[in-house]
Amino acid sequence: MELVIKIILSFTFILSTHQIQAQKNHCPPQYCGTNPLPIRFPFTLQGQQQPQNCGGYPGFSFTCSGDIEGRGVPLLTLPYSGNFSVRYINYLMQEIQLYDPDGCLPQKLMALNLTSSPFEAMYMDEFVFLSCPRAAVAGTGLATVDCLGNATSAVVATTSGTLAGSMSMCTTMFKLPIPVSWDDGGGGGGGSGDWLSSDLGGDLRLTWSFPDCKGCEARGGVCGYDRNSTVGGITCYFHHEKGKRGLEVFKIIALSIVIPAILCSICISCFTCIVERRAARNRAATVAPPPPQPPAMVGLDESTIESYKKVVLGESKRLPGPNGVTCPICLVDYCPKDELRCIPECQHCFHSECVDEWLRLNSSCPLCRNSPSHPLEAV
Numbered sequence: 018m019e020l021v022i023k024i025i026l027s028f029t030f031i032l033s034t035h036q037i038q039a040q041k042n043h044c045p046p047q048y049c050g051t052n053p054l055p056i057r058f059p060f061t062l063q064g065q066q067q068p069q070n071c072g073g074y075p076g077f078s079f080t081c082s083g084d085i086e087g088r089g090v091p092l093l094t095l096p097y098s099g100n101f102s103v104r105y106i107n108y109l110m111q112e113i114q115l116y117d118p119d120g121c122l123p124q125k126l127m128a129l130n131l132t133s134s135p136f137e138a139m140y141m142d143e144f145v146f147l148s149c150p151r152a153a154v155a156g157t158g159l160a161t162v163d164c165l166g167n168a169t170s171a172v173v174a175t176t177s178g179t180l181a182g183s184m185s186m187c188t189t190m191f192k193l194p195i196p197v198s199w200d201d202g203g204g205g206g207g208g209s210g211d212w213l214s215s216d217l218g219g220d221l222r223l224t225w226s227f228p229d230c231k232g233c234e235a236r237g238g239v240c241g242y243d244r245n246s247t248v249g250g251i252t253c254y255f256h257h258e259k260g261k262r263g264l265e266v267f268k269i270i271a272l273s274i275v276i277p278a279i280l281c282s283i284c285i286s287c288f289t290c291i292v293e294r295r296a297a298r299n300r301a302a303t304v305a306p307p308p309p310q311p312p313a314m315v316g317l318d319e320s321t322i323e324s325y326k327k328v329v330l331g332e333s334k335r336l337p338g339p340n341g342v343t344c345p346i347c348l349v350d351y352c353p354k355d356e357l358r359c360i361p362e363c364q365h366c367f368h369s370e371c372v373d374e375w376l377r378l379n380s381s382c383p384l385c386r387n388s389p390s391h392p393l394e395a396v
């Protein structure tokens with residue numbers, strides 16, 4: 018009888034997990050033209066039709082513009098600061114990587130005011146901008162901000178007061194706090210936080226704290242407005258198409274094991290009643306069917322994983338496709354000679370050892386959750 022109860026319990030467990038996983042996101046990601054960067058909550062693309070309750074969070078909307086190659090590029094307009102092109106969005110770290118569509122980010126940084134935007138700079142550093150005669154900086158190894166200079170003067174941006182004081186041939190243009198990230202030191206530099214001079218050539222990296230979806234993303238979900246909430250609450254949705262299909266199959270298998278098992282154990286119980294003496298021996302001889310295992314995640318096989326393109330990063334650390342400077346899985350910045358693997362359909366790249374491990378357990382891209390075999394499968 019104990020056996021029967023056990024089986025019935027595990028059977029109801031299967032049914033109940035099936036119900037928990039039924040909550041699906043109904044908001045498909047948006048795309049700007051052919052740009053494979055997925056735009057999803059809290060971001061939205063203005064002027065594109067979306068299902069009800071699928072809007073973005075205030076301050077998180079993009080317009081779609083074309084770049085020089087004609088590819089769509091999401092454009093973020095920051096109040097008081099102008100337009101920025103979006104290179105990459107790290108939903109897990111809640112970080113957005115921006116560049117200037119006009120090619121002179123330092124110019125934009127001078128006017129940057131994040132007061133009325135939901136974004137924050139990771140780090141700020143006080144820079145002194147010096148205008149120097151070209152001859153004075155030639156051969157010094159100092160990095161110059163090329164797009165601010167002209168034929169006769171070069172602009173040097175430095176965080177070092179000593180350097181600024183010693184450059185007697187230069188005139189101080191202005192002193193400004195500039196958002197920086199530790200790893201785009203550009204030209205020569207001292208330790209972190211004290212760069213001698215910078216070309217300010219790296220992308221602008223900003224973070225956001227609200228809405229906080231880090232926990233949801235880390236569990237493999239996607240944040241969105243709660244369909245049931247009238248006050249615009251946020252909830253975590255899961256994309257379990259594959260898992261659910263696996264569960265259906267598993268349920269059928271479980272049923273075909275459980276029903277004969279129940280019948281079997283009833284027979285055994287009766288039999289033990291009738292032949293009391295032999296009961297002990299009989300029970301020992303009857304091997305209980307193994308308890309149903311929880312469904313395994315459906316990963317990809319080695320040969321499929323191996324067939325995805327592998328890239329070895331060069332010194333320039335230039336990545337193909339819409340990729341940031343950080344591996345979204347291990348959250349470590351890429352270094353030259355790192356081996357990356359890219360998922361063919363969405364072109365998202367990761368450290369090869371990180372993504373291989375992931376793909377053995379999951380068949381979807383860890384970033385956009387698109388399954389490589391079904392690229393833009395609507396949720």
Ligand SMILES: *[C@@H]1O[C@H](CO)[C@@H](O)[C@H](O)[C@H]1NC(C)=O
Pocket residue numbers: 080082092094099100
């Ligand atoms: C920013 O982009 C919007 C939409 O594309 C455009 O209407 C606006 O004029 C742009 N602003 C600047 C300062 O370029």
Ligand SMILES: *[C@@H]1O[C@H](CO)[C@@H](O)[C@H](O)[C@H]1NC(C)=O
Pocket residue numbers: 097130131132
């Ligand atoms: C940013 O803009 C706000 C609103 O216009 C203003 O009050 C604030 O002083 C500005 N901050 C900076 C650093 O310019």
Ligand SMILES: *[C@@H]1O[C@H](CO)[C@@H](O)[C@H](O)[C@H]1NC(C)=O
Pocket residue numbers: 148166167168169170
């Ligand atoms: C170059 O810029 C400096 C100041 O930044 C200015 O004084 C000078 O007139 C400019 N020269 C030319 C040729 O535009």
Ligand SMILES: *[C@@H]1O[C@H](CO)[C@@H](O)[C@H](O)[C@H]1NC(C)=O
Pocket residue numbers: 040243244245252
């Ligand atoms: C919305 O309400 C329905 C029925 O009341 C419930 O089954 C569902 O889980 C709720 N969804 C969310 C996201 O809370």
